[in-house]
Amino acid sequence: MAGMMKAFVMRKIGEVGIMEKPIPEAGPNDAIVKTITALVCTSDVHTVRGAMGERTDITLGHEACGIVYKLGSEVIGFKEGDRVVVNAITPCYTCHNCQRGFTSQCTQPLGGWKFANIKDGTMAEYFHVNDATANLTPIPDDVSDEAAVYTTDMMSTGFKGAENADIVLGGTAAVFGLGPVGLMAAVGARLLGAGLVIGVDSILQRMELAKTYGVDEVVDLSKGDPVEAIMKLTHGEGVDSAMEAVGVQASFEGCIKVTRPGGTISNIGYHGEGEYLQIPRMEWGVGMAEKTIKTLLCPGGSERMSRLLRLIQTKRVDPTKLTTHRFKFDEIEKAFRMMDTKDDHIIKPIILFD
Ligand SMILES: [Zn+2]
Numbered sequence: 001m002a003g004m005m006k007a008f009v010m011r012k013i014g015e016v017g018i019m020e021k022p023i024p025e026a027g028p029n030d031a032i033v034k035t036i037t038a039l040v041c042t043s044d045v046h047t048v049r050g051a052m053g054e055r056t057d058i059t060l061g062h063e064a065c066g067i068v069y070k071l072g073s074e075v076i077g078f079k080e081g082d083r084v085v086v087n088a089i090t091p092c093y094t095c096h097n098c099q100r101g102f103t104s105q106c107t108q109p110l111g112g113w114k115f116a117n118i119k120d121g122t123m124a125e126y127f128h129v130n131d132a133t134a135n136l137t138p139i140p141d142d143v144s145d146e147a148a149v150y151t152t153d154m155m156s157t158g159f160k161g162a163e164n165a166d167i168v169l170g171g172t173a174a175v176f177g178l179g180p181v182g183l184m185a186a187v188g189a190r191l192l193g194a195g196l197v198i199g200v201d202s203i204l205q206r207m208e209l210a211k212t213y214g215v216d217e218v219v220d221l222s223k224g225d226p227v228e229a230i231m232k233l234t235h236g237e238g239v240d241s242a243m244e245a246v247g248v249q250a251s252f253e254g255c256i257k258v259t260r261p262g263g264t265i266s267n268i269g270y271h272g273e274g275e276y277l278q279i280p281r282m283e284w285g286v287g288m289a290e291k292t293i294k295t296l297l298c299p300g301g302s303e304r305m306s307r308l309l310r311l312i313q314t315k316r317v318d319p320t321k322l323t324t325h326r327f328k329f330d331e332i333e334k335a336f337r338m339m340d341t342k343d344d345h346i347i348k349p350i351i352l353f354d
């Protein structure tokens with residue numbers, strides 16, 4: 001009989017808890033990873049609220065790193081005991097959508113998102129990785145577990161938000177929402193050469209952190225209309241690139257309003273509620289202002305993960321500044337509750353397994 005492990009699960013919509021499960025087994029192309037470090041994500045909160053539909057006893061989590069515990073016979077390039085990180089998104093790299101280059105849409109819309117969606121996630125003592133040759137990434141010795149685990153979603157998603165925003169060298173960029181992904185989008189915009197990065201939020205701790213991450217101008221939306229503030233900061237022109245990192249109507253339409261004709265709106269936010277999003281007709285140039293709206297789901301795979309790890313190695317970014325709280329695995333429910341309520345100005349809670 002297989003050994004047992006503890007897992008943090010969504011029992012049903014609105015209900016979570018720790019339960020015992022068998023340690024997962026590896027098929028020929030799979031790996032089993034023993035978890036060292038994990039992060040709780042606001043997406044986990046959305047999932048438990050029912051944004052993806054009903055789930056029964058599914059293990060939560062998609063941001064983790066650990067040690068290779070078991071390898072399938074066909075997995076190439078790794079051995080048991082290797083320290084590895086796994087992106088939140090684990091595509092197959094063979095289906096039609098993957099071959100078309102849309103690996104996060106593996107097989108079906110959002111189909112690369114397998115953890116805590118179509119199979120058990122990573123908030124357990126062990127987790128299963130499909131198509132492990134492409135989805136395991138070795139962690140360089142000079143990168144800590146805590147830094148590495150930020151590549152799984154916050155860095156990959158935030159940076160893709162900036163890449164999708166068609167950042168103009170020396171141009172202007174705005175980020176609505178300075179949560180962990182929005183902050184990484186701002187860092188990405190700087191790394192890609194934006195000449196002015198404007199951030200929008202209302203929480204003091206996030207706005208202060210944004211400045212340490214190189215955001216040039218922070219707009220406090222509790223003090224007035226952020227659209228007006230951004231138009232003023234850009235002398236009435238608007239920005240070349242606007243990134244939406246909240247997932248609500250107000251910031252989505254704010255992005256469209258502040259984008260210059262010919263500019264790009266990059267949606268990063270998870271729009272977890274409502275049937276429709278509305279586009280402001282006039283600021284969209286009644287459909288003719290050549291404003292492009294792009295969307296994304298965290299890109300995965302070891303090629304991208306290696307590049308993100310390199311940015312940590314060469315000190316282009318220190319994602320660990322996002323960690324505001326630390327918990328042991330048996331305190332994970334508290335971490336999850338805090339991520340739901342955003343108590344104590346939590347930005348990112350890290351979970352340490354022993
Ligand atoms: Zn996440």
Ligand SMILES: [Zn+2]
Nearest residue numbers: 092095098106
């Ligand atoms: Zn695929």
